[in-house]
Amino acid sequence: MIFADDIVLVAERKLDLNLRLEEWRAALERKGLRISLSKTEYLHCDFSGVNDDEKIQITIEDQVVPQVTKFKYLGSFIQSDGEIDSDVAHHVQVGWSKWRVDTGILCDRRFPTSLKDCWAIKKSHACKLEVAEKKMLRWMCGHTRLDRIRNDVFRERLGVAKISGKIREGRLRWFRHVKRGEMTAPVRSIEIINIERRRVRGGPKMTWAERIKHDLLDLHLSEDMVEDRNSWRRKINAKDFKEKCRALTRIIIGGYSLPYSK
Incomplete structure (x- = not known):
């Protein structure tokens, strides 16, 4: 049996969504395709705070479609409360997964650090990304927090700027x-x-x-x-640290008297 995937239907009311689902089901079946009921979910975002059709269920051929609080589409997470915590956590996890693939080189002290490389948000999200980044940089240089070395030392050694x-x-x-x-x-x-509405609790200021x-x-x-x-x-x-060093070198060699600034 052939299934069609990566299809998202958007509607303002559940009743309209049921009508669109039925139209899609009929159109796909005419082409020899079927909607996979086990892989179909729906996400309800009530940003206005007015939920008039709460009792209406989303169905496909009298089978109820399960409701979820977050939905992954094309690599990004969408949450019912409008936040992006799941998406940030997902990207951090993906970054760690990709980084672990190359740990054989990144964490090998026999390789010089010059050959190693790495790659509207709330402050809490930026902090999560920076914490993961700092831990990666320390491990790439063969150190931990117990060594009590400033993060700027690792940034300068690897030549990378802050992720923020x-x-x-x-x-x-x-x-x-x-x-x-x-x-x-x-x-x-x-x-x-x-959009005239109050900021949701916990949302970006x-x-x-x-x-x-x-x-x-x-x-x-x-x-x-x-x-x-x-x-x-x-x-x-x-600018990364290496770019700043090259700029400082050009200033010194050029004979300029202006002090170097960030």
Whole structure:
């Protein structure tokens, strides 16, 4: 029996979702395909706090579809409460899994460290990522927390920047992509949507736009700078230690009297 996968149906009401499910079931069966009941789940996101159709069940051919609190789609987790804790934890776990594959080289002291390499969010999420990153860097250098060596020492030895800086760099690169788009583009129309609702308990205190404003202030940037792609990427780049050392060397060799700054 052939199954179709990676299909997501979205509706505002459960009744509408049942109708769409029935349409899809009939259309797939006409093509010789069937929906796998054992792999079908539904996620209910009640962001408005108004649940008028709570008693309605999602069904396929009179069989009830199980409800879940989180759903994985194309490698990312979506939670019913609007949080991203599961997605952050999943990416940390995937990072550890990929890192363990190369531990034979990364943790081998016979290999010089120069040959080793590694790769709107809440502060708690950033802390989780940084804790996992710091532990990886220490193990790559053959040390633990008991050795009482500062994290900056490992960053300088391996030549890597903070992961929070890289996250900010990616966020600002997407910001430029959004601002460069036409006003008729879907991403620009979503940008101007104003959702009037109270912040959910435990949710991020800042919106994506507010987070971007803080990033621009931290880096002394303005929105009109997005027109120059090369200049923008140079200013938002979270430089690794090796890049900073090369820049410092150029300043010293060039004979400049200006002090080097971050």
